[in-house]
Amino acid sequence: MNMLGTFIKPMHPEGRKFVAIFAAITVGLFLLSDILGWIGVILTIWCYYFFRDPERVTPDREGLIVSPADGIVSLIEKAVPPTELGMADTPLTRVSVFMSVFNCHVNRAPISGTITAVAYRPGKFFNASLDKASVDNERNSLCIRMEDGRDLAVVQIAGLVARRIVCFVKPGDDTETGKRFGLIRFGSRLDVYLPEGVVPMVSIGQTMIAGETVIAELNADTRG
Structure with a gap:
């Protein structure tokens, strides 16, 4: 596993529109204030993180x-x-x-x-x-x-x-x-x-x- 894959996980398709909304709001916040904009960046990253969908290794023993x-x-x-x-x-x-x-x-x-x-x-x-x-x-x-x-x-x-x-x-x-x-x-x-x-x-x-x-x-x- 490479280092990048440790931190960046696939995102479930259900999360794409939410991340897009957070990102759009963040752009607007940067127009108002750099501080508000960076808060938006953090929230956008959190939204992506919430909808992450990593692969899992399921045990295959029956029962x-x-x-x-x-x-x-x-x-x-x-x-x-x-x-x-x-x-x-x-x-x-x-x-x-x-x-x-x-x-x-x-x-x-x-x-x-x-x-x-x-x-x-x-x-x-x-x-x-x-x-x-x-x-x-x-x-x-x-x-x-x-x-x-x-x-x-x-x-x-x-x-x-x-x-x-x-x-x-x-x-x-x-x-x-x-x-x-x-x-x-x-x-x-x-x-x-x-x-x-x-x-x-x-x-x-x-x-x-x-x-x-x-x-x-x-x-x-x-x-x-």
Whole structure:
């Protein structure tokens, strides 16, 4: 890897218009003041950085569930998946990954399978790190049916700053572990509802890398 590639990452196409808007505003700010103009430059660089879309190396061992987002594990608890997915109302282990405005916001599939449901629900914009964000905030939920017939839910949740959830997949699409499926603009959270009996291998406060960090293993031996 060359030095330039360490700092300059590809940008997701969703970010191009935002970077263009920031750059245009920056030109106007330079006409008013050099100080304001350089502030605009910094914000434009930050906007590019927000929409960066680096390549990831996804572990290829069968049965691994990986993080769908960059960020920090903020919650691990039992919860019922979103009702709009039509899944059973049995509480499952939910692992929540909180993304700050400095994290990469491209979301990746936690497991391979077929998308059986995609359900958007409008809502509020509480801080995404709060527990009630899973229930009250704007969200987009996906159900992935794995090869063994079990279902896994992954939910994109808008945050305090986020105002736009983008999803690239639809019911009937096949996906692969680590494949891009969406993004959320400007701060948010991803929830993963693990299949019944699957135990998380991460802890609260752990740093996650989308498409790379293993959350759980379907075939792990959970006997004490």
